[in-house]
Amino acid sequence: MGLQTLDLKQRSATTTPSPQAKSNVTEVAKLIDVSKCIGCKACQVACSEWNDLKEEIGFNHGTYDNPRDLTENSWTVMRFSEVEMKEGEEARLEWLIRKDGCMHCADPGCLKACPAPGAIVQYANGIVDFNQESCIGCGNCITGCPFNVPRISQKDSKAYKCSLCSDRVSVGLEPACVKTCPTGAISFGSKEDMTDLAEERVVDLVERGYKTAGLYDPKGVGGTHVMYVLKHADQPMLYAGLPADPSVAFSVELWKGGLKPLALLGMGAAMLGGLLHYLKVGPNDADAEEKEKEAS
């Protein structure tokens, strides 16, 4: 959590507007140019350095992915995929490396699903941040996230994920991974600038023969504040299962939609209905009725 708590766009489980006076904040974005990444994992190291995270020593699973998955201590992981790309008759082996982590969705499913007020916030600059001190450990953020990002710690039952270094960004620094990348594969700036930068790069890649290169900024989640330049933007799934058209699941939208206030209203109406029924019809008292009959 940075110093910009007042510049909130959204707050989980909150039905009143967030403070909006400071509305001239630029939206930021991190652009990951997958075509420039060499898979050195310097960004993973920088992330754990800056955020004081220590991953447990794991096992060699026979892949380059290390650790094998995102964890509460590893907010970013390089995912390696070997794919065979058809080129006419021939097949060419390609090694695709994608830096996985929170996409900082404009329309974040984690925030939508979270039942704890303020445990997940979205700053005006677009960063989605978890407030562990308000987290209750229910796991709804996992249910809501279309990118399988949040992880709950077995030690403290709190959810963790990439904060896009909100603490650094709030004082005008770039995220630690951006700072450290030796090939310049990660850039950080305003979302507009990053989109322009991506377009230039895509033109470049297309010229060099990657006809299907493009920017990954999926509209299904309102766009993201972490974007990829992909050589095969037509097949994002090649990149360790990056979803082609991610969106918050329909059942989650339904669960968190307008039906719940209606259900609460229904419960209130049922109680009120009982009261009115009692006032109108009166008690159904067999004993009193029988006594009355006997008396008459």
Add this chain to the structure above:
Amino acid sequence: MSTSIQRYTERERMNHWVIAILFFLAGLSGLAFFHPSMYWLTNLFGGGAWTRILHPFLGVLMFMSFFGLMTKLWHHNKITDADKKWLAAVSENLTGHEEGLQDVGRYNGGQKVLFWVTVVCTFLLLVTGVMFWQPWFADSFPIGLRRIAAPLHALSAAVLILGTIVHIYAAIWIKGSIRAMSRGTVSAAWARKHHPAWYREMTRNS
């Protein structure tokens, strides 16, 4: 002839009130997460994290105690033709003009429908609740399933709570019913009016 008729045994009554208490505890702790406007209920259980920890245990306990009573009452709740008549005449029944409309046995059609609604909801709550029970069970279920289980859990909870509001109101409205679950007996007049077939059955041999 005694004017009191035994309706529930001591065990059944204790079982019923254990369910009632656990229902309130599970329901209120669950409602805390149902909608932001209900989050204040977490204060009753020691805050958000404690409410989250306690709720599933309360739910499972409620399920187990409900299961006990359910197996005892199961065979009394088969829907019959008389019940269908009762349900068809529901508006007369709800204004208290129930005499002679249908020959009601131990339970009327409304009670039986509510019984089955409660059975279905309670089982659904257990099955879906376990699927996103952190930290032990949730990870064993595929995410697609959990995404269905969570709204289903909320839906069955809402239906169960609505049904229980009806159940509680019926007990308040029909005088002499609460006695059945507190002392275990009802008056003969109560039985004659609300459950005539059951009344004949109970008094046949006396």
